[in-house]
Amino acid sequence: MIQAEGLRKTFGNITAVEEVSLEVRPGEIVALLGPNGAGKTTTVRMLAALLRPTAGRALVAGYDVLRQPEEVHRRVGLLTELPGLYLRMTGYEYLAFFADLYEVPRPLLKQRLEAWLDRLELRGALHQRIATYSKGMRQKLALLRAFLPLPPVFLLDEPTSAMDPQSAQVAREMIRSLAQEGHAVLLCTHNLYEAEALAHRIAILCRGRILVEGTPQALRDRFLGPPVYELRLAAPAGQALELLPEGLAVVEWGDHWVRYRTSDPERENPRVLQALLAHGLPVVSLSEVPRPLEDLYLRILNGAAPPASPDPVAQFEGEHACRS
Numbered sequence: 001m002i003q004a005e006g007l008r009k010t011f012g013n014i015t016a017v018e019e020v021s022l023e024v025r026p027g028e029i030v031a032l033l034g035p036n037g038a039g040k041t042t043t044v045r046m047l048a049a050l051l052r053p054t055a056g057r058a059l060v061a062g063y064d065v066l067r068q069p070e071e072v073h074r075r076v077g078l079l080t081e082l083p084g085l086y087l088r089m090t091g092y093e094y095l096a097f098f099a100d101l102y103e104v105p106r107p108l109l110k111q112r113l114e115a116w117l118d119r120l121e122l123r124g125a126l127h128q129r130i131a132t133y134s135k136g137m138r139q140k141l142a143l144l145r146a147f148l149p150l151p152p153v154f155l156l157d158e159p160t161s162a163m164d165p166q167s168a169q170v171a172r173e174m175i176r177s178l179a180q181e182g183h184a185v186l187l188c189t190h191n192l193y194e195a196e197a198l199a200h201r202i203a204i205l206c207r208g209r210i211l212v213e214g215t216p217q218a219l220r221d222r223f224l225g226p227p228v229y230e231l232r233l234a235a236p237a238g239q240a241l242e243l244l245p246e247g248l249a250v251v252e253w254g255d256h257w258v259r260y261r262t263s264d265p266e267r268e269n270p271r272v273l274q275a276l277l278a279h280g281l282p283v284v285s286l287s288e289v290p291r292p293l294e295d296l297y298l299r300i301l302n303g304a305a306p307p308a309s310p311d312p313v314a315q316f317e318g319e320h321a322c323r324s
């Protein structure tokens with residue numbers, strides 16, 4: 001649905017996007033992450049056929065952003081960070097105006113709004129002028145506007161940044177449901193919780209280039225190393241340390257807990273439990289230590305090698321780290 005190859009954008013002597021190639025398939029949510037000024041918005045604007053790439057090409061819903069911009073406009077639900085809203089209109093007039101533009105018949109407009117108006121807590125304000133809306137209300141209205149024609153492709157730049165947590169949760173459900181219905185979604189966000197909750201794949205952009213791209217799980221394995229497990233005991237950790245299977249990669253321990261790393265938990269975890277239970281050691285729990293996306297993101301941007309760094313990553317560190 002989105003296929004971009006070698007997209008580049010310069011403004012005079014400023015290179016906003018150096019080289020971006022990415023793909024978003026139908027039903028997929030891809031999160032584009034990266035520091036301020038990395039080139040996310042510029043990439044989105046090129047994909048929305050609002051900015052002409054200096055080089056490269058992109059097909060969006062099968063149409064070329066350079067040669068068929070109007071076809072692209074018709075097939076993209078765009079939400080920008082600063083949506084241009086017509087402040088004198090009421091929320092409803094605004095949505096009806098765009099529904100007419102997108103040729104969405106009124107009954108369909110009503111039906112599509114019904115599903116989300118209450119949940120986004122916007123119904124009460126629908127007949128007020130947009131000028132009286134708060135930032136979050138404006139963002140919700142802009143999201144509804146992008147959503148209304150149900151285009152095949154959504155380009156969402158910080159879609160929930162101004163919303164309260166409850167509304168942001170509803171907006172995320174909306175975005176998830178779009179993907180479940182087969183729409184392709186490119187999501188730019190600084191909210192790593194949001195990326196984690198929604199994205200099938202993430203791409204990290206830095207200085208106009210994609211540093212890495214993949215599923216969160218694959219990137220975790222590559223940059224954070226194999227998962228770490230934590231054993232909690234109702235006995236001193238020292239007793240467990242003596243009983244653990246030989247060769248187990250223990251990484252740290254405290255009074256009543258031990259952490260170890262393994263890339264083969266199906267084999268290793270039962271062995272660990274058997275070894276301890278066979279000696280009557282009281283095991284309270286065994287669980288994977290969460291590896292937040294934030295850790296992954298910072299590690300990649302800082303170019304730190306992962307624990308027990310295999311060569312490809314050390315190479316990555318040398319070549320691409322996004323340090324200033």
Ligand SMILES: Nc1ncnc2c1ncn2[C@@H]1O[C@H](COP(=O)(O)OP(=O)(O)OP(=O)(O)O)[C@@H](O)[C@H]1O
Nearest residue numbers: 011014015016034035036037038039040041042043
């Ligand atoms: N119209 C423009 N003229 C000149 N430079 C621009 C223009 N638009 C963007 N840039 C520059 O291009 C770079 C990328 O900007 P862009 O807005 O795409 O970054 P971003 O990743 O979306 O950042 P943020 O996370 O802060 O929104 C920045 O250095 C910015 O100053």
